[in-house]
Amino acid sequence: MERITIKDAVSLINNGDMVSFSGFTIWRRPMAIVYEMVRQQKRNLHIADVNGGTHSEILVGAGCVGIWESCWSGHELYGKLGEMVADRHLNGGMIIEDYSHGHMVARLLAGAWGLPFMPSAMSLGTDILNPDYDGFNKAGLRDGSHPSIPSKKYDIISDPFFGSGDILLLPAINPDWAIVYASQAGEEGTIRVNAQTYLDAELIKCAEKVIVVAEEIVPETYLRQDPKHNIAAGYAIDYLVELPWAAHPTGSQGYYDVDGDFIKAFYQASKAQSTFDKWADEWIFGLADHQAYLEKLGITRLEKLRANNALGYSKRTKRGTR
Amino acid sequence: MSDKNHLVKPGEYRPIDLLAVAASREVRDGDVIFAGTGLPMLAIMLAQNTHAPKATCIYEAGTIDGKPIDLPTSVGDARCGYQASIISGLIETFFGQLHCGYIDTAFLGGAEIDQYGNVNTTVIGDYNAPEKRLTGSGGNPDINGLARRTVFIMVQEKRRFKENVDYITSPGWRVRKWPGGEYVHKKEVYGKYFRGGPEAVITNMGVFRFDENGVMYLDTVHPGFTVEQVKDNVSFDLNISRVRGETELPTKREIELLYNVVDPEGIFLT
Numbered sequence A: 001m002e003r004i005t006i007k008d009a010v011s012l013i014n015n016g017d018m019v020s021f022s023g024f025t026i027w028r029r030p031m032a033i034v035y036e037m038v039r040q041q042k043r044n045l046h047i048a049d050v051n052g053g054t055h056s057e058i059l060v061g062a063g064c065v066g067i068w069e070s071c072w073s074g075h076e077l078y079g080k081l082g083e084m085v086a087d088r089h090l091n092g093g094m095i096i097e098d099y100s101h102g103h104m105v106a107r108l109l110a111g112a113w114g115l116p117f118m119p120s121a122m123s124l125g126t127d128i129l130n131p132d133y134d135g136f137n138k139a140g141l142r143d144g145s146h147p148s149i150p151s152k153k154y155d156i157i158s159d160p161f162f163g164s165g166d167i168l169l170l171p172a173i174n175p176d177w178a179i180v181y182a183s184q185a186g187e188e189g190t191i192r193v194n195a196q197t198y199l200d201a202e203l204i205k206c207a208e209k210v211i212v213v214a215e216e217i218v219p220e221t222y223l224r225q226d227p228k229h230n231i232a233a234g235y236a237i238d239y240l241v242e243l244p245w246a247a248h249p250t251g252s253q254g255y256y257d258v259d260g261d262f263i264k265a266f267y268q269a270s271k272a273q274s275t276f277d278k279w280a281d282e283w284i285f286g287l288a289d290h291q292a293y294l295e296k297l298g299i300t301r302l303e304k305l306r307a308n309n310a311l312g313y314s315k316r317t318k319r320g321t322r
Numbered sequence B: 001m002s003d004k005n006h007l008v009k010p011g012e013y014r015p016i017d018l019l020a021v022a023a024s025r026e027v028r029d030g031d032v033i034f035a036g037t038g039l040p041m042l043a044i045m046l047a048q049n050t051h052a053p054k055a056t057c058i059y060e061a062g063t064i065d066g067k068p069i070d071l072p073t074s075v076g077d078a079r080c081g082y083q084a085s086i087i088s089g090l091i092e093t094f095f096g097q098l099h100c101g102y103i104d105t106a107f108l109g110g111a112e113i114d115q116y117g118n119v120n121t122t123v124i125g126d127y128n129a130p131e132k133r134l135t136g137s138g139g140n141p142d143i144n145g146l147a148r149r150t151v152f153i154m155v156q157e158k159r160r161f162k163e164n165v166d167y168i169t170s171p172g173w174r175v176r177k178w179p180g181g182e183y184v185h186k187k188e189v190y191g192k193y194f195r196g197g198p199e200a201v202i203t204n205m206g207v208f209r210f211d212e213n214g215v216m217y218l219d220t221v222h223p224g225f226t227v228e229q230v231k232d233n234v235s236f237d238l239n240i241s242r243v244r245g246e247t248e249l250p251t252k253r254e255i256e257l258l259y260n261v262v263d264p265e266g267i268f269l270t
Helices: A006-011 A031-039 A054-061 A081-089 A099-114 A200-206 A222-223 A260-270 A273-285 A290-297 A298-307 B015-024 B039-048 B090-099 B139-148 B186-193 B227-230 B252-262
Strands: A018-021 A045-048 A065-070 A094-097 A116-121 A155-158 A165-170 A177-186 A209-218 A230-232 A239-242 B032-035 B056-059 B106-107 B112-114 B125-127 B129-133 B149-153 B174-177 B184-185 B197-201 B206-210 B216-221
Touching: A006 A031, A006 A209, A006 B206, A031 A177, A031 A209, A031 A273, A031 A290, A045 A054, A045 A099, A054 A065, A054 A081, A054 A260, A065 B186, A081 A094, A081 B206, A094 B252, A099 A165, A099 A200, A099 B139, A155 B125, A177 A200, A177 A222, A177 A239, A200 B184, A209 B032, A209 B106, A222 B056, A260 A273, A273 B186, A290 A298, A290 B197, B015 B039, B015 B149, B015 B197, B015 B252, B039 B106, B039 B149, B056 B090, B090 B139, B090 B252, B106 B139, B174 B186, B184 B186, B216 B227
Parallel strands: A018 A045, A018 A177, A045 A065, A065 A094, A177 A209, A209 A239, B032 B056, B032 B106, B106 B149, B149 B197
Antiparallel strands: A116 A165, A155 A165, B125 B129, B174 B184, B197 B206, B206 B216
16 A cells, blocks of 8 residues: 555556445545546547436546446536536437446446445346347447456346346456545555445455555554444555545545535536536636645635534524425 | 414425425335435435334445435435435445335436336437436436335426337336347236336326336326426327326425424525
């Protein structure tokens, strides 16, 4: 495990690499790394995500993504649709491969456990399995010559052991990079998250290389006093960056809430490429680094988002109309 | 106190209130429920505060039987985990709870539904040249496919209630058997994993259920709407021969709970 700056970490990601992100929709996304990826103008990335969110909408809008494999894109309550994925689906410019959420879990789990595929009965009978809608096949990429693209979207076999009927097989995902936001990392790289673990532990295991951006680096002895909350050992982590507020505008349980107003404003901007570009100029290209981003957000805004110590989320944000 | 159980009068509630209340009445005490974001959350929390205190709620991001004291805005929210029995992740919820068969009831939404209960949240039009791209499946088809029963909560519009959806994101009673794509009963595709399917669809105009052949029929009409109005907002030939009458109005207590306990901040009940 190597301590590294965010700029150096992101410079290791090559155009065309396959990447997966930690978190869940608008929670615990490694946003500071996403912004830096946009700043360094990564191109033709292959995103294979358990689910999409604000992070992937930004990368797609900024022209960083060539392939998007996932199950959902949006911003939860703060933006109904993933407008950028939707735009590429309607107007081209990106290969889209739709699986279900459970399928993506199964595929990343297979990758994490070193298996070529995972059996599942999830989302049988749906058009997700319609061969006419196979994005990689349409693009002529299922010829076996692309290491990250399986030769079939799925297979259905008959249970060879108990004769229980048909079962779906889903191909493993082993991305080049897992890009992970963690609540805390130890000095030797032990990783802790504060709440729902989502698929973060498996993501770390399935990837060739792992970059973790941690809200804070803490003594290993502190994390080892209570090891049941840790999700990965240091030897699984390749690069570690410490950066407070690195998940903003997504939420980080115990540290800060989702910045709903920020995501709402982004969602509005994402409805057209021209407004997206203006947004990206203001919030990414116009800012040198994460420090400048935090300064632009300002202390008042960040203090409102700061989590209540007992509850793990903020009681000071106005979330509704009352 | 007793008058809190009195029904409100038409005009003393908003359409979304009745939607939440009618959905909450589908929750059975003791059910293990897997719910999506939004109205499903309101329905379950309301039911837990009224007739179903022993209903358990699982959110797909990893919380099992949480007791949120502040309404979550999504299933990944920190608020979902308050006083949960287990906080876990997606392997546990999708495989350890859903796939292995613990889930009694799924509470989900959808953009379009057809007469067989197939739901579309992926595209409007042809997938290969769509008019509109929606969010995508999320966990909807996984949860709906493997729960014993599903309750869908939807907006009633003619274009949303179709003879056949443009894309089957989430399985109803008549689904497609791949690789050929022929339409068959869900049982034929799910085999030993067949546990049930869509049981009710609650909209802002009425409550729909499915007959022995897995075809949707109108069960009750919300007060203020006529059967004909509902029929006009469905684009297939809706079976109205089994209508039982009007949907029961919310009680004063249910409305109070919705606004004072479940969603006091006005997040979904804006």
